[in-house]
Amino acid sequence: MNVEKILECEREQLQKINFLPYLFKKIGFGLLIISLISLVSLTFLDNSSVLIKNISKSVLLISLLLISISMEKNEDEYTMQLRARSYVLAFIFGIVYAILQPYINYVVALILKKESADFEELSSFVIIWFMLFIQLGFYYTLRRTR
Amino acid sequence: MINKIKVERAILDITQEDLAEKIGVSRQTINSIEKNRYVPSTILALKLAKVFNKNVNELFELEGNE
Numbered sequence A: 001m002n003v004e005k006i007l008e009c010e011r012e013q014l015q016k017i018n019f020l021p022y023l024f025k026k027i028g029f030g031l032l033i034i035s036l037i038s039l040v041s042l043t044f045l046d047n048s049s050v051l052i053k054n055i056s057k058s059v060l061l062i063s064l065l066l067i068s069i070s071m072e073k074n075e076d077e078y079t080m081q082l083r084a085r086s087y088v089l090a091f092i093f094g095i096v097y098a099i100l101q102p103y104i105n106y107v108v109a110l111i112l113k114k115e116s117a118d119f120e121e122l123s124s125f126v127i128i129w130f131m132l133f134i135q136l137g138f139y140y141t142l143r144r145t146r
Numbered sequence B: 001m002i003n004k005i006k007v008e009r010a011i012l013d014i015t016q017e018d019l020a021e022k023i024g025v026s027r028q029t030i031n032s033i034e035k036n037r038y039v040p041s042t043i044l045a046l047k048l049a050k051v052f053n054k055n056v057n058e059l060f061e062l063e064g065n066e
Helices: A002-017 A023-044 A050-068 A077-113 A124-144 B005-012 B018-021 B029-036 B042-052
Strands: none
Touching: A002 B018, A023 A050, A023 A077, A050 A124, A077 B029, B005 B018, B005 B042, B018 B029, B018 B042
């Protein structure tokens, strides 16, 4: 395979995004409910395992990702455009959130405690969760108001 | 961009649902096109033109400084 063919192949693959079938959206919602129930129950358990909590968090992120990248029943070019717009908005909001939120948390902690507070970076879970949540929120709002 | 989809649809006496089915999109997409909230792709514009037996230029028109 020569260089031109490789470039052509890359161009085709990059321009063509294949989303998952609608069935995966249902699976995503199922996993979302299971992970939410699991996380809520773990907060009430005193001796909850860190591993189980982390697995529940990962399942939550996977479920939101499945919902995000699954096609609708009646997917067409307009819904694809709305989806693309929601990804752009989630990307921008996610970056702004990741930059600003630690400072906001720090200032709020200073005000409430009225003493020295620790500056803490956001965890990857919080940032990814926020971005997926924002993407789905914008997508369904755009779809509803189209 | 303005279009005459609604007028042409009325002439053919078909519903948004019928038109959507003919060109393989959702009824909401047809509604958004008719209300000028969404500008369809060239492929979709050509499909619409084929249904109404018109040229794309007869269905879609640029407006103002576009």
